[in-house]
Amino acid sequence: MDRVDHMPPSDDVVDHLPAVDDVAERADAYAAAPLLNCLLREVAEPLPATGERRTYRLPGTGRLLRVRGARRPAAPEVHAAGAWRRIGHTELVKLVAEELRRHTGLSSDDLPTEMIDSRDAVAALLAARARTTAPDDPYLRSEQSLITGHPHHPAPKARGGGPVAAWLPYAPEAHARFPLVLLGVREDEVAEEGDTCALDALGAAPPGYRLLPAHPWQLGLVGPDLAPAFADGRLVHLGTTPFPAWPTAAVRTLYEPRRDLYLKFSLDVRITNDIRRLWRHDLRRLRRTDTAASHALAASAGPAAWLSDRGYRTAAFAFEELAVLVRDGLRGHLLPGATPLLAAGLVEGFEGNPLAAAPDPAAWWEAYLRQVVPPALTAFAGHGVVLEAHLQNTLIAVDASGTPVQALFRDAEGVKLLPDVSRAAGWERLVYCLVVNHLTEIAAALAEHHPGLDPWPAARRALAAHDLPEIPALLASPTLPGKTNLLLRWTGADGAAARYLPLPNPLANG
Template identity: 30%
Template structure:
């Protein structure tokens, strides 16, 4: 039962060797890190369709979960949209738990041991991330990567918000954006005739008849197990594998490690569609009246392997001087204003629903979606990056007279449920909820934002039905089930 929390002690031992100056701060951050992960886990336990939860009953004082084996799990009244670490302990029968990993171990359900190890790693990584912060700063960041470095705890709702299995403490300090490193990317020479290339691959990443594919140093050491030629320095962004080149593009590298839910390689499928999707997105921008821009994919290449590939994208800062990821809004004072939050929600819903009506559902969570602010910090437009996980409906595009791009595979669907899940699950239950920070604040923002929106069937579904959200805890406890699994969260507008 003691094994998963040992990760916290293992981190402490490594930290004593590589950064002894952070050891005391790391230890001091552990209780808060446990509460942060336990709060995210409690969200999943209380809302995901877990097969071993027989029933849920509650009132004003808390919620009780009746398990199929007869045990009872008690905790506070859940707020599925809360971002604060409001769960400090829960009780399984007569035992109180403040550590999410120990709780999951003692629940003893299928795959709980593996999940407990990930939870323990997430706790340790959150504590390390918090320990490495320089303190509060009132300076408004000037560069895009500086905004990304301010997101310390990771995903606002995923229990594995900072889980990085396979990364040592030294590697987290060297590559994690919240630690503000400068990362030296390597360049792997590959014969051009062995590569799939789309878009315009730059001349400075060519060497005669070979392409020079940017490689993350962790990938080179642990997966490719090959040395790379010296490349260039870049600043890691929130996704860890995507880095900003000073004065240049963003480089998305293959990183075959599990970060939160997924292994971050780059498929040949996504490389093959990247140029087509980028051109299609540019055509959509012309229909959005300046509300929404898409970062262009400049070039993409793969050496016939998801472990050795890269995508070059333009920086979102081409669309303004004050452009920041929605996930970073929580690090500012802007969301504290109900009026500002309502304006932002109106902008985001107007753009997202208009595009959905046309036939495109965005994965508009706080990492992919960015907001452009004017000099008075009013939200004026949005920027979307990373088109790999959007969904495109040929039937809707045709209905609106939009030329259907030559796309195949998972991005293509006319299924209404799939399209709405993609947008509502990411935009409403992700970007907007994470910015609001609570069900009450989200309700206030949505009530104001939806008043003047066109009354489409998609808006009716948003107003009248429970909200779809990825069942993140269920997904980690059912590793044999491919793809996303979903739950339905209470609609704050009801």
């Protein structure tokens, strides 16, 4: 059994978990950390520090809350009747819900349910990981490492509230791999754009049909709606692939290593802020955004690469439900001898994580910054391309010593282009994705593994090296934009409607 299966989210949590390997207690700890991060960032008011715990006032209810740890808060306690009392995840959800009702004047039945669903999903994943083995391949291991998931989301592991048996066979965190379902779509009903020839190599379609792979979870969700198409011959079942595909951290994006092929599917399930469907409007603009990102990264002075979303294929009568997107594999872009790793996996931790093992963490961090920062900034400055350069959309390739030597970016769906958005809005989004979501998390994990390291002077130098008019203000500003995922979900806002609040800017202290 992979020893990472029993690694809690951080050392902050490790110190306060029970000695007995109790899945329920561990699930509480994993689920509480990101929920507390949201509450403390978006709502709570910090009070003067006392001892090893941080104390906060919740302004809506007036209650006092204290936690241990910083990057991944743990062991929450509330003050009542003159004493501090430890609360579990269920009580924490009730506390958060009451605070948000008072704080916003609004009620939500959905979000508390999602919070509990996320915690229960973590418990199911922990139990499943105890019965499985992580992939041998370090890249796949990094993609399937995210038990905590988004560190600032109130329900990062919610799976739509469905029964565990419906989604667990397809969960990357459970080290899943599975064959794809193969469908045939009658040729006159095919809708596609771009380069989709890789799909035709997955199997054989009968005359008059085109091959369309389907995610088995998605097919189970929308299957009843497709019964008429199967009945009249617009769709036919063609079995399954003789080989498995591996779900990546994005859940609905799968990787097939032998063919070096990524396939991204619709999934009618809410994961974090959005229903993860391939929406028609996003597919229709795919070629434009992908081409712009490809040109921007190709023009980069360093080895950075863009994993192109080449094209999509679907059935005209189930355009979004059966859509599949074809993405570049790794081999045509990766430096010789380099090993790609998911940036979010470096933060979460997995067997062989080079961030934790770096013999010279300062040099490792400077190498990391050299690979990630220049391509993202030059894409914006020179091409008007706003990469969604957050932790799950960035791969970091390392050499044999574990040193970062290349960054690979992905996901045209999240790319924004100027002037579709204003320069100010594009810059704010880039700063959030690249600095707040990405560099801040890597820096904190590195400092936690290597006490005494101050990562921010090097980050400041890396940003200051670029001649963008926005850089001086970024380095002088006392705040950075932080996305409000808790309030966004509580108020039922569209997942794409990012709202930001000011966070302390560690770059301003260098």
